[in-house]
Amino acid sequence: MLSGVTFDCADPQRVARFWSALLGREPGPSQHGWVYLGQRGDPEPRLVFQPVPEPKTGKVRIHLDVTVADVNEAIALVTGLGGRSTGERHDYDEGAVVVMADPEGHEFCLVQYY
Numbered sequence: 001m002l003s004g005v006t007f008d009c010a011d012p013q014r015v016a017r018f019w020s021a022l023l024g025r026e027p028g029p030s031q032h033g034w035v036y037l038g039q040r041g042d043p044e045p046r047l048v049f050q051p052v053p054e055p056k057t058g059k060v061r062i063h064l065d066v067t068v069a070d071v072n073e074a075i076a077l078v079t080g081l082g083g084r085s086t087g088e089r090h091d092y093d094e095g096a097v098v099v100m101a102d103p104e105g106h107e108f109c110l111v112q113y114y
Contacts, residue, residue: 012049071112
C-alpha cells in the first residue's frame with residue numbers, strides 16, 4: 001500500500017503551504033523541521049516535505065498528476081500560489097495536460113479530462 005510521497009525541500013514550510021492550498025490538504029502531526037499533509041490512515045497518501053541541504057538539480061523522475069475541472073483556472077491558481085508554468089502543454093482527445101512547477105521547482109501536471 002502506498003502511504004506517502006516525499007518531497008526534498010530547502011524550505012519545507014513554504015513548499016507545504018503551496019501544496020496545502022492547491023490540494024486542500026491540512027498539515028498533520030510532523031517531525032521537527034518536516035511538514036506532513038494528511039495523516040497515516042487517510043484515504044489519500046500523506047505528502048511529506050523533508051528538509052535537505054542541497055538544491056534541486058535536473059528534472060525529477062516521478063511527479064504528481066492533479067486532476068482539475070478547468071486547466072486555465074488551475075494555472076492561474078498555481079501561479080498565484082507561487083508556482084510557475086514550464087511552458088509544456090499536451091492536448092489529447094481525452095484532455096489536456098499542463099506541466100507546472102511548485103515554488104522550489106518540483107514538476108507536476110495539471111490534468112483536465114474532457
